[in-house]
Amino acid sequence: xxxxxxxxxxxxxxxxxxxxxxxxxxxxxxxxxxxxxxxxxxxxxxxxxxxxxxxxxxxxxxxxxxxxxxxxxxxxxxxxxxxxxxxxxxxxxxxxxxxxxxxxxxxxxxxxxxxxxxxxxxxxxxxxxxxxxxxxxxxxxxxxxxxxxxxxxxxxxxxxxxxxxxxxxxxxxxxxxxxxxxxxxxxxxxxxxxxxxxxxxxxxxxxxxxxxxxxx
Amino acid sequence: xxxxxxxxxxxxxxxxxxxxxxxxxxxxxxxxxxxxxxxxxxxxxxxxxxxxxxxxxxxxxxxxxxxxxxxxxxxxxxxxxxxxxxxxxxxxxxxxxxxxxxxxxxxxxxxxxxxxxxxxxxxxxxxxxxxxxxxxxxxxxxxxxxxxxxxxxxxxxxxxxxxxxxxxxxxxxxxxxxxxxxxxxxxxxxxxxxxxxxxxxxxxxxxxxxxxxxxxxxxxxxxxxxxxxxxxxxxxxxxxxxxxxxxxxxxxxxxxxxxxxxxxxxxxxxxxxxxxxxxxxxxxxxxxxxxxxxxxxxxxxxxxxxx
Numbered sequence: 001x002x003x004x005x006x007x008x009x010x011x012x013x014x015x016x017x018x019x020x021x022x023x024x025x026x027x028x029x030x031x032x033x034x035x036x037x038x039x040x041x042x043x044x045x046x047x048x049x050x051x052x053x054x055x056x057x058x059x060x061x062x063x064x065x066x067x068x069x070x071x072x073x074x075x076x077x078x079x080x081x082x083x084x085x086x087x088x089x090x091x092x093x094x095x096x097x098x099x100x101x102x103x104x105x106x107x108x109x110x111x112x113x114x115x116x117x118x119x120x121x122x123x124x125x126x127x128x129x130x131x132x133x134x135x136x137x138x139x140x141x142x143x144x145x146x147x148x149x150x151x152x153x154x155x156x157x158x159x160x161x162x163x164x165x166x167x168x169x170x171x172x173x174x175x176x177x178x179x180x181x182x183x184x185x186x187x188x189x190x191x192x193x194x195x196x197x198x199x200x201x202x203x204x205x206x207x208x209x210x211x212x213x214x215x216x
Numbered sequence: 217x218x219x220x221x222x223x224x225x226x227x228x229x230x231x232x233x234x235x236x237x238x239x240x241x242x243x244x245x246x247x248x249x250x251x252x253x254x255x256x257x258x259x260x261x262x263x264x265x266x267x268x269x270x271x272x273x274x275x276x277x278x279x280x281x282x283x284x285x286x287x288x289x290x291x292x293x294x295x296x297x298x299x300x301x302x303x304x305x306x307x308x309x310x311x312x313x314x315x316x317x318x319x320x321x322x323x324x325x326x327x328x329x330x331x332x333x334x335x336x337x338x339x340x341x342x343x344x345x346x347x348x349x350x351x352x353x354x355x356x357x358x359x360x361x362x363x364x365x366x367x368x369x370x371x372x373x374x375x376x377x378x379x380x381x382x383x384x385x386x387x388x389x390x391x392x393x394x395x396x397x398x399x400x401x402x403x404x405x406x407x408x409x410x411x412x413x414x415x416x417x418x419x420x421x422x423x424x425x426x427x428x429x430x431x432x433x434x435x436x437x438x439x440x441x442x443x444x445x446x447x448x449x450x451x452x453x454x455x456x457x458x459x460x461x462x463x464x465x466x467x468x469x470x471x472x473x474x475x476x477x478x479x480x481x482x483x484x485x486x487x488x489x490x491x492x493x494x495x496x497x498x499x500x501x502x503x504x505x506x507x508x509x510x511x512x513x514x515x516x517x518x519x520x521x522x523x
Contacts, residue, residue, distance in 0.1 A: 010416065011416055013367060015367045165378055170237065171237045174236050176235070176245070
């Protein structure tokens with residue numbers, strides 16, 4: 001199995017790290033370098049969602065509280081609130097839905113601000129995640145990329161990453177520089193979440209329902 | 217005891233102003249870097265950096281001591297170089313070349329290796345990109361010129377060198393007038409390509425670009441350019457090559473408008489296995505050698521590394 005997985009990665013021209021586990025029999029796993037710590041990109045939205053829901057359970061956050069996001073302060077992105085022209089007011093739980101269902105960068109950064117990096121770190125530790133670090137959101141990632149490319153325009157900075165004729169700026173894909181996790185840590189999070197070990201029944205159901213509605 | 221590693225950490229942190237980047241520059245992970253810095257600060261009895269939110273800045277003491285650290289590290293490097301120069305055998309440089317590297321460009325890189333590291337013995341092998349990357353990782357090769365993009369998995373790599381290509385086209389399809397051609401005009405003629413497994417990512421980029429410019433015509437897999445050229449001579453295929461010397465009767469040589477299918481090459485090496493190479497300077501010299509060996513260098517599009 002392992003050789004077959006590696007062959008698929010090789011054929012696709014990628015380096016891959018994988019961990020899959022059956023929810024009803026945790027000893028059945030498929031893995032390839034499952035403990036490698038790699039940059040998380042948009043996957044950071046998952047631990048953020050679980051952290052947010054834990055704060056709802058703890059009574060620290062009211063999921064129905066309204067938040068207004070102004071276009072000038074919103075993180076850019078191809079989907080969701082990131083694409084809107086005008087100020088948007090919505091509840092925090094709807095913000096979470098937009099973050100997960102369409103990988104909305106603006107919604108995710110707003111939630112991350114609300115939860116706070118330090119609080120989220122404590123929560124992830126309490127979930128038993130030892131190799132997961134949410135160090136910043138998408139907006140901060142983009143600013144880091146702009147700094148590394150020396151380009152003020154976010155689109156121009158992203159274009160550097162997509163350019164086949166240039167090397168990627170040093171460090172943009174370094175796990176130590178941004179939010180990072182290991183495949184095994186992410187399946188642990190999902191497994192504990194699905195088992196109802198991390199959140200109340202109500203919040204567990206909210207997370208599951210939201211994830212079922214993911215468009216991609 | 218103050219070590220070379222302490223000096224490298226001090227200088228890398230001063231230059232990168234970032235723990236992750238500095239660790240990468242030194243070739244270690246972040247925890248030993250932080251530990252090394254604390255040890256160095258204890259040894260010199262002064263705080264060298266202010267650690268802020270994601271940023272690292274030199275303190276006044278750090279700024280005052282930095283020039284001494286630079287001088288000390290330079291001296292140590294000179295000691296290494298002198299030791300290598302005195303070795304009667306000289307260091308061995310095992311160079312790998314992907315088959316897409318034109319013979320003249322490969323020769324120029326090998327010659328530049330010899331010139332960059334005086335007294336070195338250079339040996340050369342040719343192999344597909346995927347094989348070369350594995351051999352450099354395993355330490356069987358010192359460095360290699362491979363197709364870009366490729367999965368490098370922890371290897372160091374120089375800037376991307378773009379070599380312009382020609383289309384070698386049967387004269388039965390297009391007169392041998394040396395005219396620049398649009399790829400679209402060459403519809404219906406399969407392009408000879410090497411097996412995909414040799415460099416999957418670069419091959420897919422080639423095919424995607426080809427499909428953008430020329431939706432039909434397809435490809436035919438050949439073992440090497442010799443076979444491709446023979447198929448072109450037989451009127452069965454065209455060859456896209458960066459090699460200025462490949463030629464046969466019945467096959468015309470044409471530039472393609474906007475050079476849509478350049479050969480992208482990078483030099484790769486292993487930081488941990490080639491301490492004798494001082495990569496930063498040597499590698500940019502060698503990359504230059506790849507590009508400037510070819511005629512019409514004004515047409516290449518080598519871009520500087522963005523960092």
